[in-house]
Amino acid sequence: MDIKLIALDMDGTLLNCDEAVSDFNREKIAEALAKDVQVVLSTGRWLGSCYPYAESLNLSSFLITCNGGEIWTIDKKLKERHLLDPQRIQMMWELAEGLRMHARMVSTDRIWFGERPDDFSTHEWLKFGCESHDTEKLDTLVKELSHYDDLELTNSLPINIEVNPKGVHKASALETVCDALGITMENVMAAGDSLNDIKMIQEAGVGVAMGNAQEAIKNVADYVTDTNNQHGVGKAIDKFVLSK
Known part of the structure; x- marks a missing residue:
């Protein structure tokens, strides 16, 4: 080769x-x-x-x-x-918050960890992530997000989930x-x-x-x-x- x-x-x-x-x-x-x-x-x-x-x-x-x-x-x-829809980012943040998981979100200007902006629509979003040693929480999050066909789900560790726009x-x-x-x-x-x-x-x-x-x-x-x-x-x- x-x-x-x-x-x-x-x-x-x-x-x-x-x-x-x-x-x-x-x-x-x-x-x-x-x-x-x-x-x-x-x-x-x-x-x-x-x-x-x-x-x-x-x-x-x-x-x-x-x-x-x-x-x-x-x-x-x-x-x-390639950017994620701000409404999708807000939805994922709220899901994570409901599961008591800290989200790690990447916008074009900064990384957000365990916090959220006042208005998601004022930022351009590249990636969403969540990490937990509780596999049940991770499985629940993956199950919920799998209903959205505009999202690409993956991980960088067995204990996390990362989300990009579909096809990215x-x-x-x-x-x-x-x-x-x-x-x-x-x-x-x-x-x-x-x-x-x-x-x-x-x-x-x-x-x-x-x-x-x-x-x-x-x-x-x-x-x-x-x-x-x-x-x-x-x-x-x-x-x-x-x-x-």
């Missing part, structure tokens, strides 16, 4: 449990870049919390943020943005990036650990699950690498990019 782009989830994948990029991962990314292979962060994080990592890794093309809700160039020019996910954003770079998804190696990574792992030429990934991710991946604390990303780059 002629890999020309490496798409990396961040939390649980590129980053170890200290939210750091290991020296080994950093070295292998630098070697891939030296071979003119693009490296793209494809994350549920918003731009402000992932850009410093991209800068420190000397990445040079695009950033996929908020699970595909936005695509940015490395010089912070917005290429694409990391794979759709990667397809846009590939078009811009003149390559196809067959030229992509994608690595991740959670349900918000599953579509990009399925559609990539090489789909890599982390050793710490949810079982559903391992089941659809072409390859299972080591964990995020054992440099799994760097080892996968070595195997599928640098040794070719």
Whole structure:
């Protein structure tokens, strides 16, 4: 497989449990870049919390943020943005509040955690999220939200749920990036650990699950690498990019 782009989830994948990029991962990314292979962060994080990592890794093309809700160039020019209806955001916040769950909402101007705006309609909304160790609450929320066909439901941890507009996910954003770079998804190696990574792992030429990934991710991946604390990303780059 002629890999020309490496798409990396961040939390649980590129980053170890200290939210750091290991020296080994950093070295292998630098070697891939030296071979003119693009490296793209494809994350549920918003731009402000992932850009410093991209800068420190000397990445040079695009950033996929908020699970595909936005695509940015490395010089912070917005290429694409997909927004949730403010009424949907308010409905989800009220559902979470009724279940006594704290919502984490991402608007284009800030992150809202455990609080709400006075008027939802005065903000542009990228993503909704909720987290709980109470699986019954999570199941109830998923059941309620599954009735709305304009929502894309996923997670970034087994204990959370994340919501984007329908059809907005990391794979759709990667397809846009590939078009811009003149390559196809067959030229992509994608690595991740959670349900918000599953579509990009399925559609990539090489789909890599982390050793710490949810079982559903391992089941659809072409390859299972080591964990995020054992440099799994760097080892996968070595195997599928640098040794070719």
